[in-house]
Amino acid sequence: MTDTSSDHRVLVVDDEPNIVEVVTMALRFQGFEVETAATGREALSAVSRFKPHLMVLDVMLPDMEGFEVASRLGAQRAGVPIIFLTARDATEDKVRGLTGGGDDYMTKPFSLEELVARIRTILRRTGQASPESGRIVFEDLELDEESREVTRGGAPIELTATEYRLLRYLMLNPRRVMTRAQLLDHVWNYDFGGDGRVLETYISYLRKKLDAHGPSLIKTVRGVGYALQAPRA
Amino acid sequence: MTDTSSDHRVLVVDDEPNIVEVVTMALRFQGFEVETAATGREALSAVSRFKPHLMVLDVMLPDMEGFEVASRLGAQRAGVPIIFLTARDATEDKVRGLTGGGDDYMTKPFSLEELVARIRTILRRTGQASPESGRIVFEDLELDEESREVTRGGAPIELTATEYRLLRYLMLNPRRVMTRAQLLDHVWNYDFGGDGRVLETYISYLRKKLDAHGPSLIKTVRGVGYALQAPRA
DNA sequence: AGTCATTCTCAGGATTCTCTCAGCAACTCC
DNA sequence: GGAGTTGCTGAGAGAATCCTGAGAATGACT
Numbered sequence: 001m002t003d004t005s006s007d008h009r010v011l012v013v014d015d016e017p018n019i020v021e022v023v024t025m026a027l028r029f030q031g032f033e034v035e036t037a038a039t040g041r042e043a044l045s046a047v048s049r050f051k052p053h054l055m056v057l058d059v060m061l062p063d064m065e066g067f068e069v070a071s072r073l074g075a076q077r078a079g080v081p082i083i084f085l086t087a088r089d090a091t092e093d094k095v096r097g098l099t100g101g102g103d104d105y106m107t108k109p110f111s112l113e114e115l116v117a118r119i120r121t122i123l124r125r126t127g128q129a130s131p132e133s134g135r136i137v138f139e140d141l142e143l144d145e146e147s148r149e150v151t152r153g154g155a156p157i158e159l160t161a162t163e164y165r166l167l168r169y170l171m172l173n174p175r176r177v178m179t180r181a182q183l184l185d186h187v188w189n190y191d192f193g194g195d196g197r198v199l200e201t202y203i204s205y206l207r208k209k210l211d212a213h214g215p216s217l218i219k220t221v222r223g224v225g226y227a228l229q230a231p232r233a
Numbered sequence: 234m235t236d237t238s239s240d241h242r243v244l245v246v247d248d249e250p251n252i253v254e255v256v257t258m259a260l261r262f263q264g265f266e267v268e269t270a271a272t273g274r275e276a277l278s279a280v281s282r283f284k285p286h287l288m289v290l291d292v293m294l295p296d297m298e299g300f301e302v303a304s305r306l307g308a309q310r311a312g313v314p315i316i317f318l319t320a321r322d323a324t325e326d327k328v329r330g331l332t333g334g335g336d337d338y339m340t341k342p343f344s345l346e347e348l349v350a351r352i353r354t355i356l357r358r359t360g361q362a363s364p365e366s367g368r369i370v371f372e373d374l375e376l377d378e379e380s381r382e383v384t385r386g387g388a389p390i391e392l393t394a395t396e397y398r399l400l401r402y403l404m405l406n407p408r409r410v411m412t413r414a415q416l417l418d419h420v421w422n423y424d425f426g427g428d429g430r431v432l433e434t435y436i437s438y439l440r441k442k443l444d445a446h447g448p449s450l451i452k453t454v455r456g457v458g459y460a461l462q463a464p465r466a
Numbered sequence: 467a468g469t470c471a472t473t474c475t476c477a478g479g480a481t482t483c484t485c486t487c488a489g490c491a492a493c494t495c496c
Numbered sequence: 497g498g499a500g501t502t503g504c505t506g507a508g509a510g511a512a513t514c515c516t517g518a519g520a521a522t523g524a525c526t
Contacts, residue, residue, distance in 0.1 A: 025334025
């Protein structure tokens with residue numbers, strides 16, 4: 001992506017190879033340095049060797065719970081924030097209480113965009129990353145990543161979660177044609193296997209909301225995908 | 234090719250000899266170093282020996298699925314991006330989750346130009362290739378590969394998918410006469426069996442759109458093919 | 467449980483593309 | 497100059513692709 005300044009180490013811990021694979025590739029892609037571990041024990045040794053700036057940690061590991069890993073780190077943890085991954089059912093409450101500090105959690109399945117966004121937010125909060133203004137602008141469209149507010153020409157626009165992710169991804173890649181596959185992969189959950197036509201529906205939603213305040217911004221490129229495009233004068 | 238800087242290794246894996254042949258020829262022509270494999274097992278050993286920068290991998294192999302090859306590579310894969318080839322029907326869902334990791338996929342049949350374009354895009358994205366702006370220029374014609382925008386003398390020109398592929402191919406080989414066969418092979422799907430006269434139709438479309446903004450750029454070479462040519466002063 | 471917002475599926479209709487065809491124009495070679 | 501070949505282009509059928517409204521499924525909140 002356009003962000004070259006990352007250069008952070010992230011440790012990904014999960015025992016499902018598929019997830020590790022997908023997440024690892026996505027993060028490397030974003031410029032993070034990534035190491036992986038499949039068990040709690042591996043994770044512990046990886047931390048001391050790799051000294052990550054942040055951990056992505058599944059709560060269900062074969063040898064111990066993610067929380068145990070966290071507490072066993074003890075002093076060694078030294079303020080390393082953790083993003084816990086949990087299955088959707090149950091346990092949510094358990095996680096809530098534990099996410100003191102700078103921790104966070106996400107329920108599986110999640111979208112890669114969201115994971116990356118949270119990692120960035122956390123690194124920014126903990127002062128490890130440059131506080132690059134979390135504000136994206138394209139023409140008269142503005143998106144504030146902190147408050148999640150979107151405005152066009154000053155007028156606020158209410159978006160649902162999915163609409164927001166989709167618009168954000170497009171705004172991060174202005175004028176560039178994003179393929180259908182890219183959009184589905186980044187904006188929807190990584191295991192989304194449904195009908196690719198959701199995308200069209202959401203583009204339609206977005207257009208309806210955005211175009212109420214000005215000329216059309218989303219261009220469809222037939223047979224390929226969509227792109228943000230400045231309206232022609 | 235004016236591009237001498239490629240020098241990348243690409244591993245092509247498919248069990249249909251025709252496809253391997255066609256793709257291999259096209260890639261070698263573009264300056265890539267190519268090795269091939271017909272089975273998953275061969276692919277695995279080829280990776281460790283050949284250490285490709287990128288793989289083109291059929292999902293349907295005689296001994297295992299392409300995905301299995303990918304996951305069996307494991308650590309050895311070391312971030313090598315993969316372009317999966319899939320049959321048009323079904324399977325699209327299975328392929329999801331790829332572009333997040335830098336991978337991509339194409340449905341068969343595809344045009345060679347498209348394949349080459351994607352390979353270039355991916356290598357550029359993963360920083361393995363020089364980030365040569367993705368912008369092709371010929372005289373007052375400009376083509377931006379990321380936004381897929383084409384302009385002549387600054388004026389935007391709307392092209393359909395096929396028109397775009399055709400023009401792009403011509404612009405990649407400026408002044409050189411491209412034979413009818415070359416054009417049909419590269420711009421249309423490799424198994425296109427229809428009437429060769431489509432080409433004339435599309436040349437006509439292109440000329441109509443391009444010449445609206447200046448002197449003629451596409452020259453006919455009777456009995457051979459077409460070439461981009463600077464207008465005589 | 468009941469309400470509400472959100473997400474996703476589906477189908478009809480509209481649009482746009484691709485390719486074929488046919489007649490005319492331009493060129494080549496005798 | 498004439499005959500044959502090759503290329504040009506407008507028209508149109510069929511296919512592919514996209515848009516959008518309606519409603520079912522899902523999950524969040526009270």
